Amino acid sequence: MKLKIRALLASALLGLFASSPMLAQAEPARQFVLGNGMKVIVKEDRRAPTAVQMVWYKVGGIDEVNGLTGVSHALEHMMFKGTRNHKVGEFSRLVAELGGQENAFTANDFTAYFQQIEKSHLEKVMALEADRMANLQFDAAEFAKEIRVIMEERRWRTDDQPMGLLNEALNAAAWTAHPYHHPVVGWMDDLQHMSVQDIAAWYRQWYAPNNATLVVAGDVDAQRVLALARKYFGKIPARRLPAGKPQNEPQQLGMRRVTVKAPAENPYVVMAWKTPALRQVEQDQDVYALDVLSAVLDGYDNARLSASLVRTGGKATAVGASYSGVARGPVLFTLEGSPAEGVTTAQLEGLLRGEVERIAREGVSEQELQRVKTQLIASQVYKRDSVFGQAMEIGMMETAGLGQQNIDRIIERLKSVTAAQVQAVAQQYFQDDTLTVATLVPLPLAGKKPAPPPAGLLH
Known part of the structure; x- marks a missing residue:
């Protein structure tokens, strides 16, 4: 999921269309950093009594290695499989009971989780998101079921889709050394040999507050969001992150x-x-x-x-x-x-x-x-x-x-x-x-x- 630069135009319309009353009310985002290194960005927009919470982890296909392709996406699935405080499926059920919507997505460069809710429920979903950042559980039986779902997802979106196969082949040919060579969903052989221990290790490596950005947008107050972030995310300790290597692509020498x-x-x-x-x-x-x-x-x-x-x-x-x-x-x-x-x-x-x-x-x-x-x-x-x-x-x-x-x-x-x-x-x-x-x-x-x-x- 890469973003064209022109897609960013949405955030600059204030300067270009200053005569619009709607856009003239836009305020710049407020940015904070918690003591554990977690970045918090709040975009106040009071046109509707709703809020969006997103947690972005700086980990995706670009961070994976041979034999573990697809592990970021697999972990995304397991994030809905329960914590020490909430049973399997309870996260989604609780958000639905609040009248909200939630989901997640994994790309080459990141993994992100979001909830769209009525603004008064922001604290509840923030508590839920912080809980699974710190307390995710890894049940072998749940993983066995979920990895089959992921393999079926790969078949449906890639193996049975000619354009999916074509795009996968294009990236594998264009990139010989860089991790963009691999599909985000993972090669089927890697999925077949993936273990719950692989997922747990990936979680411990990358799902830390100092590797995450909390973005909250909507009818919210920035200082109130900061206080809630400190309350729920601020107590999660930072971790030492893996030292990345550039994995630069060698020069291409012909078509x-x-x-x-x-x-x-x-x-x-x-x-x-x-x-x-x-x-x-x-x-x-x-x-x-x-x-x-x-x-x-x-x-x-x-x-x-x-x-x-x-x-x-x-x-x-x-x-x-x-x-x-x-x-x-x-x-x-x-x-x-x-x-x-x-x-x-x-x-x-x-x-x-x-x-x-x-x-x-x-x-x-x-x-x-x-x-x-x-x-x-x-x-x-x-x-x-x-x-x-x-x-x-x-x-x-x-x-x-x-x-x-x-x-x-x-x-x-x-x-x-x-x-x-x-x-x-x-x-x-x-x-x-x-x-x-x-x-x-x-x-x-x-x-x-x-x-x-x-x-x-x-x-």
Whole structure:
């Protein structure tokens, strides 16, 4: 689950739309650090009597090693299996009785847990979340049941889905040394050999207050939230965290190709180039230009890829461009699509690359650049209305090491991107030596339809 930089626009609309009464009421987030090292960030938004609590742990697929892939996701599942104070399933039952919603998600860079509740119930869910940070229990029988659920989840989301298989193969080919090589859900063989002891050890290694960020957004008072955080999380002792190693990806020395044959209706191709990630908000200008380039290609309904290859040219039935600079590890810029009848994936590759090459040769006009920037902002207006969305932005920025206080500054940097900078990154980063191509070759479906998700795949 990586975040495009332009998704952060939701948090900067105050500066861009100051005339809006709704946005003019926005206040900056308040940030604190507890004595045990846990970061607490509070975003007050009093438009509705609700609150969102999120706890973000800085651990995910990027921290895993061979033989233990998928352990972060498996631990996420076990976090709902009881503590010394609450029985299996009681966490979800109690949140539901409060009229709230809760869930969790694991990605390459983090694992996060959330509850959406009426504001008066914040203290109750904070107590529940702190309890499982400190007191999780690991029952072998519960693990045996849950690991079967996780393996079925892998089958449903990846093994039985041609696009899931294609994306997994793309990442495995693009990254040879970096942990992004591995799927977040884990390789099936690792899941089959995972033990409850592996999960317990991972919990003890990483689930510490000094490796977590508490984000609370909604109709709350920052000082009250801080007092509650001290009461429930502040008494949990800090732990010594594992010393991480960079696991830098070696230089790619030529184009890589991978083919996936799977039952599917249509062929598909994804091209992925290694590009810079955002590390220094003030210095990394190419990151912002790449994000604008992605928007020029695929940032609105009539963007270049769709207009040229689907609507006018009829060469593809679906196209897309994607770039995310916000990540703990390295990142890719992707072009992808499904060819129309009579067009091969090889031909579509050339057509997709041709759109970038056209920008490299001719650039973009000031009019198009301004239209794209307007679209980037307008597409995020309603996200500003979501308390959950604000909490997500804060958590992702903090986990990526960029700091939530830089959200507004990133918007300013995006606004400053010039047409010349967009043309320059189109010229610089789309070479064969940094390219990985994944192609889906469809096999007959044999009358099969995708199965519905199995019962129990809540998380």
